[in-house]
């Protein structure tokens with residue numbers, strides 16, 4: 001079974017996690033505030049790589065951002081289109097090599113996907129290539145208690161190795177996850 005098949009199987013229940021579906025208003029507001037605090041003002045063009053069911057795409061489209069989502073799971077893309085296809089575009093493709101126009105995005109957003117790239121460094125180089133001059137990179141990642149993920153230091157180093165700056169904001173607050181957490185979750189922002 002391919003990785004995309006595995007994510008297809010996750011799709012049906014994916015939005016049940018508080019941070020995935022953002023169905024709780026406090027959780028949704030927390031993510032909205034966090035992202036708006038770190039994004040350039042709308043209108044701006046953003047690529048959401050490994051967009052899943054399109055929850056963040058919808059959240060940001062509602063705030064006036066133009067979003068292009070990429071995911072290699074047909075079932076995730078189907079759900080993203082159902083949820084947000086009226087305000088955002090979605091393409092089924094490998095986020096390691098996104099079929100998006102180079103140097104044309106104000107933002108590249110990626111939540112919980114860098115860790116899954118076969119070569120995070122190579123993926124990051126491609127993602128940065130999508131950014132227009134002055135464009136911003138937002139990476140939400142974690143070093144999860146199940147052993148998966150990247151440490152904050154690894155992610156910061158990966159970004160800095162591209163020659164860009166990297167600012168770390170840890171996300172221990174329960175409101176983002178719908179429960180107390182005991183692992184390391186964080187946002188890395190790179191402004192240039």
Ligand SMILES: C[S@@+](CC[C@H](N)C(=O)[O-])C[C@H]1O[C@@H](n2cnc3c(N)ncnc32)[C@H](O)[C@@H]1O
Pocket residue numbers: 003004007008019020049050051052053055056070071072073076093094095096110111112113116117
């Ligand atoms: C943990 S989910 C995160 C979804 C979304 N970013 C969010 O935060 O709600 C990981 C997503 O990345 C997608 N994904 C993983 N590897 C990918 C790849 N190589 N290319 C495209 N999508 C990928 C999966 O299909 C899944 O939708």
